[in-house]
Each structure stands twice: as C-alpha cells, then as structure tokens.
Amino acid sequence: MIRRKVLATMLAVLGTSLSASAFAQANVTFTKPVKIVVPFAPGGTSDILARMIAPKLSLTLKQTVVVENRPGAAGNLGASIVAKSDPDGHTLLLMDLSSLAVAPHLYTTLTYNPVKDLAPVSMISFSPYLLAVNPKLGVKSVEELLAYGKKNPDKLVFAHAGVGSGNQIVGLELAKYWGIQWVTVPYKGGSAAINAVLAGEANVIVNGSTATLPYVKNGQLVALAVSGDKRFESLPNVPTYKELKLPAADSGSWQGVLVASGTPAPVVAKLNTEINAILRDPEVVSRIAAQGASPVPMTPQALAKWMQESSVNFGKVIRENNLKIE
Template sequence: MLPINRRALLGTALALPALSDRAQAQGSEWTPSRPMRMIVPFVAGGSTDVAARMIADRMAEQLGQPIVVENRGGSGGNLGGEMVARAPADGHTLLMGTTGLLTTNAYIYRSMGFDPAKDLAPVSMAYTSDMVIVVHPGVRANTLAEFVALAKSKPGEMSYGSSGHGASTHTAAELFKLAAGIDVQHVPYRGSGGAMNDLIAGNIQMMLVQIAATTGAIRDGRIRALAATGPQRHALLPDVPTLAEQGLPQATATSWGAVMATGGTPAPAIARLSAACQQATRNPQLIQRMEAAGVDPSGSTAEELAAYIAAEREKWGRVVREARIHVD
C-alpha cells in the first residue's frame, strides 16, 4: 500500500468531497462537552510534539473546545500510548501516535502494557515526514551506490546512529541495510540530536534522519546527503534523489503521525474527530508552517488510516524479524 502523504491523500479527499461531507454529517450528532487532551508520547520539542501542537490548535477551532497537548514520554512511546488506551472511551482524550508506537513496538517489546490494535481507535492521519540518508564528509562516497560499495568492502566496520531502539530512524535504516545487502553497525542514541552531533564529529558514519533536522548541516557541508527515503523528492532537498531513483525502491520509508482515540470510542465521535483533523490539515496556514518544518500535513478518514496502519504493521513486522530488533 502506498504511503499516505499530504499531496496524494489531500488530492483524493478534494476529488471526493462527498466522503468528507458524509463523515461530518455522521459526526454532527457528537460534540465534545469539555476541554480535550492530546497525548504526545515523547518529550516536548521534537517533531511529533511540534506537529501535534499545530494540528491540535486547528482541530480545536473545528470542535469548539480547547485541546491541551500533554507530553508523556518513555518506553518508545508506550507509556503515552497506554495512557490513552486506559482513558474513558468518550472522545475527549486523543493520542498523536507514531510509526513505531502503532506498528513496530508490538514486535520489539516483550510487553507494551496494551494492544494498540485493540485498545486504540484510528481517527485520522495527521502528517508524514520523509527522511534522508546522510553521511559524514570524510566518508569516501558521493553517491548511494558508492556508499553501498564501500560498506560491502568493509562489512561491520562502519556505524550508523539512530534516535533509539525501534525508532523510525532505526527501523528505516535496517530496511535500507536489508535492501542494499550491507552490514553497518547500529549505535542507538536518546534522540536524533546526539546522533547528529556524533555524525558531524565523525564518530559515526551514517544516519537516516528526518529531513528538517538536516538541511542546515547539509547546506554548510557538515554532512552529505545521499538519498531521500520518501516516494518522491522532497521540496526541502530537491536535488537529492530518492532511494527508488537509485535502484532501491523496496527501501522506501516514511515516518508519520496519526490521531488516535481510545478503543471503543463511539463511531459518531470518531467521525467528528476525523472530520476535524481532515479540515485542520487542509488549512493553508497550517500547511505552510508544517512544510517549512519539513512535515507534510496528511488528513485521512478513520477507515483509510486503519487500512494503512495494518499494511505498515505487516511491512515493519517483517523488517523487525529479519533484522532481529528487540528491546529486553
């Protein structure tokens, strides 16, 4: 299944306005009766947190109640996810779920404390965030093919950094390794910032990281971009070819965030919340702000999101098993 991105999905939504109208009509019988919460399962300041706050503000305008964003980080997002899973199923507590929390953590952790497939209800895709493969300038590779050849010539000698075990920067890198047939050692960090600092210092040789976190360092020559991981070139790095353009379409990967509710939330509430998120992600000011930050707003129906998550679980489950990723 193709990744849900703002350009493709928004085009579909605009071409089928009746679908959105129907969702709004179904949800019109439900309205929030008090201020709401949106749980971000990571610390404040990261891309998930920034995107959640932008979207929550716009959704609040549609719903007529404020949405307070709360950060509950820990255990790869599991703590925040469990908080929403155990909340009353009344539509007043939302989660900004991410790729790892909703697809890979179930395979990586022995116990998450809840089952995201049963205890959370899809509402709407919120955003997608393409990544880029970058290397230290000292690495003797100006293209992806040259890097793959270099890695194959010295298996296990080079290393890459990620924002942590099971994070999208980890699983996407493992997908790339499997597709390219290379052996590059994983060095996990607590967040992408520390990994980026070590990449710039030359302590690690490679990273897959969200594009927004790299543009300044790429422009200044402190790191070199080899490939964009999304389905198409990104507007912030138009000169960087995709993995597919360079012969590795099977390594295409996009991280994303989705609005989720507590499992068992009534259908009218889900429909209204989904319509509010879809409207929020079509706001021109929101689109401009999020795209400037390297994040693409991406609204969807609850049904579209459910199908997408199911496909992503299957895809990343294979990667986790083949790469033997686990957290003790």
C-alpha cells in the first residue's frame, strides 16, 4: 500500500511537471524571422541538414526560417555570432559539435566560451566519417594508401574543414597511428575540402558521409574506410575503421543545434520539441538515411552531457599532438 502511494505521488508530480512544461511551451511565440546560422560554407553536412529542417521548422514556429552561412575559423566565427546574439531563441546555431568540443583545448584565445555562452537544444544527426581519396591517386584500400604514403613522403595532401575541426583531429590520429606524414590543408568547411580533393589540390579527406557519399557514388572519390560500427548498405565493400583496427573508430560528424545562453527554458524546450518531432518525420528520416546518416533526437540535458564527454576525449588527442592556436 505504501509503495502504491509513493508511486502514485511520483506519477502525480511527474504529470504536474509535464503539464507545466507543456503549458509553458504553449505560451512560447516567435515574433520575428528565425535564423539558423551554419558556420561553414554552403554544401557541407551542416548546411544540408539546416536546409532540410528549415522549411518544416518554419511551419511549426509559424515564422520564416532562413539559413545563413558564416564560415571561418573552423566554425568559431559563426558560433561566436550566435553566442553573442539576443537570447530569445530566434538565432540558432547548427554545426558539427566536434568543433565546439575541440575549441577550448585548441585555441589560447576565443571570443566566446562554448560552454558558458551557448545552450544545447538538440542533437540532429550522426554521420560516420568516410576516409576517401581522389581516384587519380591510384589507391583502392587503406593498405595501398599506407604503402603509398611510406613510399612517397609529403605527397599525400590531407584536406579538412579547418584547423581544430573534428576531421582534422581524426586525420592527425590516423597519420600518427600509421607513422606517415601528410600535408594538412585547412578549408572553410567540409564542402570546400571536398572540392579541393575533387580538383586535385589535395588527394585525401576524412569527412562526414552526408556531404561525401554522393561523390563516392558517382566515382569522383574512392572510399577506403568508414567509421562507426557497421558498413554502409550502399557501400558494402568498404570496411569499417573497427574492422581495420584504426583509431577513432567511433568518430563522425555529430550535428546539433544550440542557442545563446540565457535563452528562457520554455523557449529551449519548445525548440527541442519541434526539432525532435521533425527528426521523427518519416520523410526526414528517409532523407537523412539516404545520405548515410542517422537522426539522433536528444534532450538538451543529454546533449550537454555528450558535449562534456566529447570535450574530454578531444582534449586528450590535442594534448598528445601538442596542438595549439594563438
């Protein structure tokens, strides 16, 4: 009987809490156009997802939702803009969260604090990293890439989304693990890095599958390995990092949404509810899956925990490689 009363009380409290949250969200209104800041160039993973979500978010918020690309400093320029925006939920940041986890460990000076100045809203998706090369390099496996790198020092040019980006960190891990050197060249986002490899300016890339997979499918890039714990259905012959016993086996492009700290909790909750509903929309699930990614709806609290853990892991790699940017 006592246990029943306790359980009944707990359920009543929970019900009251949920009702209060729903009531608070119901009273949230968006009074002007909403901006999604993508801190990378158009065509990359973050940009693709932002433009996929924006029209549906516009319908639920009953406001125009526009995507604004603000590339620079491995995502820190756009992140800083959102961190300094009015904390009212009308300016969102959508980006690869690895860059935010890296920034405090890599940069000696930042114009914002990723932890204190940004508030998590929701994770959007996870897309594994594809290790890919320009076909003209003439390698079709990791073993051949390694052999080429050892035979031709400094002829491998690794393109990445900017100094401090998650794919740069993974590239450093791979080179160190193999005992080879490659020239690393930063670009303003993953799409620019891909274009550099397509044009022959660089010949190796590690990048999220959402933006990279189409070029593998049409033969403009050759995929050598995919991160994550399973192979792509569309690339069944490409082995996983785990199969090849490579480091950073669980790495990838983790895309998420944040707002300026100080944004009222009901507003954050409203955005979380609407974005997560979009991520469960069968059409969106299908479109994300078609690009080799998975929707990952998440509570703000769960995202905050994920970012904290990721920051610890990236910090370790940065210290081991003695990376620092003034």
